[in-house]
Amino acid sequence: MNESVYNELLSLVSPLMKKKDTQMRTAICPxxxxxxxxxxxxTGQPYECLKYSTRISPQSLGQIIPxxxxxxxxxxxKYIKFSNSTEKxxxxxxxxxxxxxxxxxHIDIIPPRNSGSYYFNYKGMVLLAIVDANYRFLLVDFGTNGRVSDGSVLQNTRLYEKLVEKNLHIPPPDDVTENFKNVLYVFVADDAFPLTTEILKPFRQAFLNSAKKEAYS
Structure with a gap:
């Protein structure tokens, strides 16, 4: 993150984080x-480690960070905008x-109280995201237990329901070139996700195609 981006972010959140000074102490600034x-x-560092670089007590960090x-x-x-039309x-x-x-x-978390063995795999929770070619987030889903695979995480989202129901308004197949016709519009993913008409695994498929050519050559 460069300085200009940080300053823009600071200007956005400052009105929500600014606290008043008291007679006892000066408030920690935004x-x-x-x-x-x-x-x-x-970094994911614990509060006990962060207190040295931030000069803020772990107790205060436990309130400030959330x-x-x-x-x-x-x-x-407002910057995460999921497409809702064929044109978009x-x-x-x-x-x-x-x-x-x-x-x-996988995002490390402190297990909630009385959660038993639900988080004993030490993988925290899963952050599922979809981005475009410019690294802009189109969708973010967080909260599924870490021991669940990415494919199962997807199936627990509203996105998957819309995929199954065909309600995402994904454009119908059309031509790319004269020799590349009737091409589907797809999301790309790795092997953790199910292969469907809307989800493609291009790197794996390219590897298999290459292997087949070598086998027959």
Whole structure:
């Protein structure tokens, strides 16, 4: 993150994070709150370690970081815009007729109280995201248990329901070139996801095609 992007982000969240000074102490400013939160999100360091680089007590960090994350969500959610029409999908499409790339990421968490063995795999929760060719997020889903595969995470989302119901308004197949006709619009993903008419695994398929050519040559 460069300085201009950080300053823009700070200007967005500052009104939601600014606290009043008291007679006992000066309030921690939005700049310090945001930098501490971004450092935590980037490194995953525990509060006990962050206190040395932020000069903020672990007790305060335990309140500041969740509050700042809520503020970030409020100001940034408008930038995540999922397409709801055929025309918008066509605007996004890249890599002939690719309308997004999806993948999952395990996020470390502190297990909730009284959760028993539900989080004993130490993988936290799964963040599922779909991005376009310019690294812009189209959809984000978070909250599924970490021991679940990416494919199963997808099946627990509203996106998958819409895929099954054919309600995503994905454009119908059309021609790319004279020799490349009736091509589907698809999401690209890795082997953790199911292969469907809307989800393609291009790298694996390219590898299999190459292997077949070598076998027959």
């Amino acid at each position: 700049h310090e709150r945001l930098t501490a939160t971004l450092r935590f999100l980037a 509050d700042t994350c809520v503020a970030l969500y409020k100001v940034l959610q 999908w066509k605007e996004i499409s890249n890599y002939p007729h690719c309308i997004g790339a999806m993948d999952g990421k």
